Amino acid sequence: MKFPFLGRVRCAYLGLLAAGYCAPFVLWEAPARADDGPLFEAVRAADLRVANMGWKLAVSNAPLCDRLEAGTGMQLHTLDQFDAAKRESARKHFGFSTPVAVEGVVADGPAAQAGLRIDDALVRIGPIEIAKLAGRPGTTDRLVAIQLAIAALPIGAPVAVEVIRAGAPVHLSFRPVPACKSRFELELDGGFGASADGSMVQVGSGLLDDYPEDQLAAVIAHEFAHNILHHRERLEARGVAYGLLAGFGGNVKYFRQTEVQADLLSVYLLANAGYPVRAPISFWQRFGPSKAGGVLRSRSHPAWRDRIATLAAEALKVEAISARPIIPASLAERGKPLDGDWQSILIRSR
Ligand SMILES: [Zn+2]
Structure with a gap:
């Protein structure tokens, strides 16, 4: 499903997210349409695919993370996110009897187990009252504010939740579980990019x-x-502007080191979450020739064939270990400054 006429505001400038601020922009000016239902449901399904994958990775790898948050397994959205042309249509479709509603719940998460349902509109979660959060039409201010507040709830303690369901108040309670501190978001741009800014994966x-x-x-x-290994902070500590000039001059070695480190750790993250450890190899076998070869080759990233060779060697090591979670010794690296040595951890394809 492509998303040609979305009309939903996304977080644009990732650098500001760490401060809890999200600069709004509208990806597409959305023409009015008779029935936006199928599009809204396609977006919901795509958002939930990303949320479910992020959830599995963040919860099963909590023992590997030094920064944790309260995991609830709720995917939220706000009416504010929809541009003016789509807002009424979104209100009609999703209900939104309060400005923040449950877009979906991840399978088997605390929210699902407590009986929270899609399109429940949030009134209160623990001490957080939705009506007191400031929001502006055309921004994700309110969504970011509530995500940060929920992430800071105590882990393991019961949290009382009040929602409006089909016009009536419903009271529930769930117990957040430890999850690595990271948000996971779908970028509705139709693109083949992926990024991490230290606090979010898109x-x-x-x-x-x-x-x-x-x-x-x-x-x-x-x-x-990248987020678990604090790569953004460690690059900045080296004086490298993250995301800028990644492929030039003396910065290259630091970026390549972070890329190889992220590839190596990804194999363990997948194994701990129950995914096939060779999935990154299958990805690169397809993505590499079509999108990362020839003129598309990146200077900041190692060649895709070398990445496959490196991933395959690490997969072999992980396949020899049956216990889960595996906590790789390389995690100790995250407290050290980057030294730019990518050569010794990359395996050449030939
Ligand atoms: Zn990367």
Whole structure:
């Protein structure tokens, strides 16, 4: 499913997200349409695919993370996110009797187990009152504010939740579980990109259209590994502007080191979450020749054939271990400055 006329605001400038601020932009000016229902449901399904993969990775790998948050397994959305042309249509479709509603719940998460349902509108979660959160039409301010507040709830303690369902209040309670601190978001751009900014992983909707679940999980695991290894902070500590000039001059060695480290850790993240450890290899066998060869070759990333050789060697090691979770010794690297040595951890394809 492609998303040609979306009309939903996304977080644009990732660098601001760490401060809890999201600069709004509208991807497409959305023409009014008679029935937006099928489009809204396609977006919901895609959002939930990403949420489910992110959830599996973030919860099963909590023992590997030094920054945790309260995992609830709720995927939320706000009416604010929809541009003016789509807002009424979204209100009609999703209900939104309060400005923040449950877009969906991940399978077997605390929210699903407590009986929370799609399109429940949030009134209160623990001490957080939705009506007190400031929001502006055309922004994700309110969504980001509630995501940060929920992430900071105590882990393991029961949280009272009040929602409006079919016009009537419903009271529930769930117990958040430990999850690695990271958000996972679908970028509705139709693109084949994926990125990590330290606190969030974004994946382009083109990938969702074209790649099977295991291979998508491999892409998300690689980006998630950047966050777990604090690569953004460690690059900045080296004076390298993250995401800028990645392929030039003396910065290259630091970026390549982070890329190889993320590939190596991704194999463990996948194994711990129950995904096939060779999924990244399958991804690169397909993605490499079509999107990362010739003129598309990146200077900041190692060649895709070398990445496959490196991933295959690590998969062999992981396949020899049956216990889960595996906590790789390489995690100790995350407290050290980057030294730019990517050569000794990359295996050449020939
Ligand atoms: Zn990367």
